[in-house]
Amino acid sequence: MEDDELVIERSPLPARIDDRLRAQLTFIAEADRLKTILRASPLAAADRRENDAEHSWHLALMVILLSEYADEPIDVGHATRLVVIHDLVEIYAGDSPVFDPAAVVGQQEREEAAADRLFALLPDDQAAWVRALWDEFEAGQTPEGRFCKAMDRLEPMLLNWLNRGGTWQMPGATESTVRAREAGVVAASTALGEATNSLVEQGLANGWIRPDP
Amino acid sequence: MEDDELVIERSPLPARIDDRLRAQLTFIAEADRLKTILRASPLAAADRRENDAEHSWHLALMVILLSEYADEPIDVGHATRLVVIHDLVEIYAGDSPVFDPAAVVGQQEREEAAADRLFALLPDDQAAWVRALWDEFEAGQTPEGRFCKAMDRLEPMLLNWLNRGGTWQMPGATESTVRAREAGVVAASTALGEATNSLVEQGLANGWIRPDP
Numbered sequence: 426m427e428d429d430e431l432v433i434e435r436s437p438l439p440a441r442i443d444d445r446l447r448a449q450l451t452f453i454a455e456a457d458r459l460k461t462i463l464r465a466s467p468l469a470a471a472d473r474r475e476n477d478a479e480h481s482w483h484l485a486l487m488v489i490l491l492s493e494y495a496d497e498p499i500d501v502g503h504a505t506r507l508v509v510i511h512d513l514v515e516i517y518a519g520d521s522p523v524f525d526p527a528a529v530v531g532q533q534e535r536e537e538a539a540a541d542r543l544f545a546l547l548p549d550d551q552a553a554w555v556r557a558l559w560d561e562f563e564a565g566q567t568p569e570g571r572f573c574k575a576m577d578r579l580e581p582m583l584l585n586w587l588n589r590g591g592t593w594q595m596p597g598a599t600e601s602t603v604r605a606r607e608a609g610v611v612a613a614s615t616a617l618g619e620a621t622n623s624l625v626e627q628g629l630a631n632g633w634i635r636p637d638p
Numbered sequence: 639m640e641d642d643e644l645v646i647e648r649s650p651l652p653a654r655i656d657d658r659l660r661a662q663l664t665f666i667a668e669a670d671r672l673k674t675i676l677r678a679s680p681l682a683a684a685d686r687r688e689n690d691a692e693h694s695w696h697l698a699l700m701v702i703l704l705s706e707y708a709d710e711p712i713d714v715g716h717a718t719r720l721v722v723i724h725d726l727v728e729i730y731a732g733d734s735p736v737f738d739p740a741a742v743v744g745q746q747e748r749e750e751a752a753a754d755r756l757f758a759l760l761p762d763d764q765a766a767w768v769r770a771l772w773d774e775f776e777a778g779q780t781p782e783g784r785f786c787k788a789m790d791r792l793e794p795m796l797l798n799w800l801n802r803g804g805t806w807q808m809p810g811a812t813e814s815t816v817r818a819r820e821a822g823v824v825a826a827s828t829a830l831g832e833a834t835n836s837l838v839e840q841g842l843a844n845g846w847i848r849p850d851p
Binding site: 432433435436438439441442446449450452453454456457458459460461468469470471475476478479481482483485486487489490491494500501502503505506509510547551555583584586587588589616617619620623624626627 | 645646648649651652654655659662663665666667669670671672673674681682683684688689691692694695696698699700702703704707713714715716718719722723760764768796797799800801802829830832833836837839840
C-alpha cells in the first residue's frame with residue numbers, strides 16, 4: 426500500500442459510527458503497520474528479524490514480570506502503557522538500529538514529525554495524553570520511563586545472547602557501544618544491570634561481542 | 639528447534655545470575671515463541687497472517703485507547719496485563735481458530751496442560767499470579783476480563799473488515815457464528831457493540847460475511 430494512504434481507506438468504516446470512535450478505530454487500524462516495521466534484532470525462536478509490535482509486546486511482558494527489580498517503585502500499569510505506545514512513531518519514521526551510525530542521524534526530528542502526523546489521527550484529548558506518554562518514554566526521566574528504557578535495552582541483549590551474537594555482530598557494535606546499552610539497564614535497576622553485565626562479560630569471553638579496535 | 643527444548647537451552651545463562659532471575663529470564667526467553675504462533679486472521683498492513691505476539695500488543699493498545707467505552711469502570715493497567723499474558727499458553731497449545739470446529743475440540747484441556755507446563759518455569763509466587771491473570775481472562779467474569787475478551791473479539795473483526803472478508807470467509811463462518819463473536823463485544827460495551835454490529839450488518843450487505851445456510 427502507499428505510504429501516504431491510511432490503512433482504513435481501503436474499507437471506510439460504516440457511516441453509523443460516530444466521529445470520536447471513528448477517529449480511534451482509524452488510529453487502531455493504522456497501528457497495524459507497526460507489525461511490518463522490522464528491527465535489526467533476530468528472534469530467538471525463529472530465523473527472522475523481530476518486528477516492532479512483537480518487540481513492544483515482549484517489553485510489556487518484561488515490565489510485568491521484572492518490575493520487582495526497579496530501583497525506584499514503579500506503577501506497572503503506567504509502565505506497561507509506555508512500552509505499548511513507545512515505538513508507534515516508527516510506523517512513519519522507521520526503525521533506527523542503534524549500532525548503525527548512519528541510521529541514527531536525524532532520528533529525533535524524523536520521530537517527532539511522525540508523532541505529529543500519527544497522533545493527530547486520535548481525538549484531541551487522547552492525542553495529547555498519548556503524545557505525553559511517548560514524550561515521557563523518550564525523556565526517560567521518570568521511574569517508569571527509566572525502567573521501560575531499561576527493558577528496551579535488555580530485551581535485544583537477551584535476543585543477542587540467545588542468538589550467540591545477533592546485532593552484536595553489526596559493524597558498529599563493539600564493547601564500548603554495547604556497554605553504553607548496558608548503562609541504560611544499570612540506570613534503572615542494579616540487579617538487572619548486574620545480570621546484563623554478566624551477559625556482556627560472557628559475550629566478550631565467547632567472542633560474540635568484539636573488543637574495541 | 640525441538641518442541642520440548644527450552645529456548646534458553648541454546649545459550650544457558652551465565653552462572654552469576656541467581657535462581658529467581660534465571661527462572662524469570664528463562665520464561666521471558668521461552669515467551670519469544672509466541673511470535674511464531676500464527677492466527678487465522680490476516681493483517682491489514684501486509685499480506686500475511688497475524689501472530690499471537692502482535693495480536694496481544696494490538697489488544698493492549700485497544701484497551702488503552704477504548705477503555706472509555708467499557709460499560710463498567712475498568713482498571714486499565716490490570717486489563718493491559720490480562721491481554722499481554724492471555725495467549726501465552728498457545729506457545730504449547732497452538733492457536734485454535736474460532737471458525738474451525740475441529741480446532742476447538744479439546745482446546746480447554748490443551749490450554750490448561752500448556753499453562754501447567756509454561757507457568758511452572760516462573761518462580762512459584764509469580765507462577766501463581768500469572769496463572770490467576772490467565773484464569774481471569776479465560777473466565778471473563780470481572781469487568782476487566784469481560785472488556786479484554788471484547789477486545790479479543792473486536793480486533794479480528796476490524797482486521798476482517800479491512801481485508802473485506804478475512805476469516806469471515808472460512809467455511810465455518812456464517813452470520814450466526816459471526817454474530818456469536820459480536821455478542822462478546824456487546825457483553826462489555828454497548829457503544830463498541832453497536833459499532834461491531836455496524837461492521838457485521840455492512841459486512842453481510844457487502845457479501846463479506848455469508849448468510850446462514
